[in-house]
Amino acid sequence: MDFSIKACNWNRATQTEMLQAQSNCIVIGLFEGSSLLGIAKQIDQAMDGAVGRLVKAGEVSGKCGVVRMLHETVGPSAARVLVVGLGPRENLNAKVFTQATRAVARALLITPTLFPRIKNVCWTLAQECSNELAAAAGVRLSISLMREIAYQFTQLKSTSEPSQARPQKVIITVHAADEKNAKVAAKQGVALANGMDLTRDLANLPGNICTPAYLAQTAQELAREFALKAEVLEQKQLEKLKMGAFLAVAKGSTEAPKLIVLHYQGAAAKTKPIVLVGKGITFDAGGISLKPGEGMDEMKYDMCGAAAALGVLRVVAELGVKLNLIVVIPTCENLPAGNAYKPGDILTSMSGQTIEVLNTDAEGRLILCDALTYVERFKPALVIDIATLTGACVIALGHHHSGLYTKEDVVANELLAAAAVSADAAWRMPLDDEYQEQLKSNFADMANIGGRPAGSVTAACFLARFTQAYPWAHLDIAGTAWKSGAAKGATGRPVPLLTQFLLERATR
Known part of the structure; x- marks a missing residue:
């Protein structure tokens, strides 16, 4: 997987600007017991209120680690939105972020088998980090955990098994103020995964x-x-x-x-x-x-x-x-x-x-x-x-x-x-x-x-x-x-x- 960093202000973005990431799946986080803000709000508006309706109906949850793939189109490139619960906003830390990220990574590594078009992912979870968990730490965790879930040990098998489907490119969005540190953290995440x-x-x-x-x-x-x-x-x-x-x-x-x-x-x-x-x-x-x-x-x-x-x-x-x-x-x-x-x-x-x-x-x-x-x-x-x-x-x-x-x-x-x-x-x-x-x-x-x-x-x-x-x-x-x-x-x-x-x- 190839990882890159993109600065994005979702609160000011238009739908066209949001989709410049050229992904066919946008990953967003949802906090438990909170109204839709920032990224989630913009995605909801782009989907004509679909996220909000599903939250109200109890079909999309902010409970930590609970994921839901939404298949309604969000513009010409992002055909799917993967929503993951992040728990209460005030409780977000590395442990909670890890639980949510692992859930998303597992979904992305299984879903492409059924939906092979998911090759490029727009990953917005690091933008939800604040207070106890810095955005740079969120970027580093995102990369190392996705690589951890993607890991396979098949070197000693005599016949090759079908390779695990996975996204080819992951664009991690961050706030503009975090971009410099995020790029450093991305290198650290890749090196950590290699180690x-x-x-x-x-x-x-x-x-x-x-x-x-x-x-x-x-x-x-x-x-x-x-x-x-x-x-x-x-x-x-x-x-x-x-x-x-x-x-x-x-x-x-x-x-x-x-x-x-x-x-x-x-x-x-x-x-x-x-x-x-x-x-x-x-x-x-x-x-x-x-x-x-x-x-x-x-x-x-x-x-x-x-x-x-x-x-x-x-x-x-x-x-x-x-x-x-x-x-x-x-x-x-x-x-x-x-x-x-x-x-x-x-x-x-x-x-x-x-x-x-x-x-x-x-x-x-x-x-x-x-x-x-x-x-x-x-x-x-x-x-x-x-x-x-x-x-x-x-x-x-x-x-x-x-x-x-x-x-x-x-x-x-x-x-x-x-x-x-x-x-x-x-x-x-x-x-x-x-x-x-x-x-x-x-x-x-x-x-x-x-x-x-x-x-x-x-x-x-x-x-x-x-x-x-x-x-x-x-x-x-x-x-x-x-x-x-x-x-x-x-x-x-x-x-x-x-x-x-x-x-x-x-x-x-």
């Missing part, structure tokens, strides 16, 4: 294709495309660094572990970088503490943290964001074998701290702890790790919010604000020192699990022991990185959240 596509493609690939070597190859291709500095540390280098925790997890697999390091420099060399550390377990069988067979196929998604880190980097590089960003990805498989690490083993991490293994399925924190020690050399302004770390986080937050853990209040507030603007929800969880007691071991400095109570919290507390040298935050995305069932597939989260956070950081 999310990369994240979803990597995550949806099966473990026999997306191996640690494949992730490293993808990272190197990304580096070549955007002139980034790339380094891939191999087994012997990891041994020299004494990454005992990371190497132990990798022992049961014939796939060699790798530590991927990518550098993006968008600011002065002396500017401290932000570092993203992405968990890259390309398949997690649980090791000796074997997972149940049911649903184990979804453990190809245990590298979604790594995929998200690469997706965010792609967005930042495409936009030329003015900050320095480093992505570090420890990647390996966690499989059972005769030489696999075992419950009861004691590992020495790169930091020198020792770890008693009580469960080999708590492996993510073991590869991350060495990566978190490694990044000290970069003297980072902030480190954020991204990981499908615990099933306990899914129990605590379900599939709506990513878990956010940090002792840095300013960072937490920034990330939560970015989550709100990007409609990529996160929830701050506790990280109190009292939880550290659960990680006590009789034989090592710590155990790798703290028991069932507050399992996601104790996992974060484990990681916190390796992050004393810099400000740090942890995102547990076990409940948000992919969907199961009929809608099975990667979501691309938390790429929107982190992209928004970095865009805000770059303008500080």
Whole structure:
């Protein structure tokens, strides 16, 4: 889909001027409990009062996410009007806008199958944004969400399926005062969608294709495309660094572990970088503490943290964001074998701290702890790790919010604000020192699990022991990185959240 921005004052427009967008479907929003104003009023007049009559009859609703296609002609080019409810005007925010936009996107991706003439769409929803949700944010959400709904993963099917029908051009109208910012936001929306596509493609690939070597190859291709500095540390280098925790997890697999390091420099060399550390377990069988067979196929998604880190980097590089960003990805498989690490083993991490293994399925924190020690050399302004770390986080937050853990209040507030603007929800969880007691071991400095109570919290507390040298935050995305069932597939989260956070950081 091709997206463009057009400034339009609908309150002053004549019917001819409105239709200069040359669309054959105009998308308009309707607020619940409000009279027809602005765009909706002009469209209603162009349709001889049809919208108002349908509202009065209860056939068109302002309830958020409810859509209705009107087939009465609105001039020579726009043969249809798609109306979507936006809820009460005073409640319009990123979350509400996202719900409405997804409903419209689904309608547009299905309707052209029945009405193939819908190729060009005039999208007016961003003009309804005000107060809490700026027009630029509405533009960015409109583009990224339409691309999200349009996404398909068909690369591995032997026979081609009928391609999903979709509009070819989408003209997003904005008020003249918002045009400059809207054009910037449109570029951001396209870049964000590209980053999310990369994240979803990597995550949806099966473990026999997306191996640690494949992730490293993808990272190197990304580096070549955007002139980034790339380094891939191999087994012997990891041994020299004494990454005992990371190497132990990798022992049961014939796939060699790798530590991927990518550098993006968008600011002065002396500017401290932000570092993203992405968990890259390309398949997690649980090791000796074997997972149940049911649903184990979804453990190809245990590298979604790594995929998200690469997706965010792609967005930042495409936009030329003015900050320095480093992505570090420890990647390996966690499989059972005769030489696999075992419950009861004691590992020495790169930091020198020792770890008693009580469960080999708590492996993510073991590869991350060495990566978190490694990044000290970069003297980072902030480190954020991204990981499908615990099933306990899914129990605590379900599939709506990513878990956010940090002792840095300013960072937490920034990330939560970015989550709100990007409609990529996160929830701050506790990280109190009292939880550290659960990680006590009789034989090592710590155990790798703290028991069932507050399992996601104790996992974060484990990681916190390796992050004393810099400000740090942890995102547990076990409940948000992919969907199961009929809608099975990667979501691309938390790429929107982190992209928004970095865009805000770059303008500080």
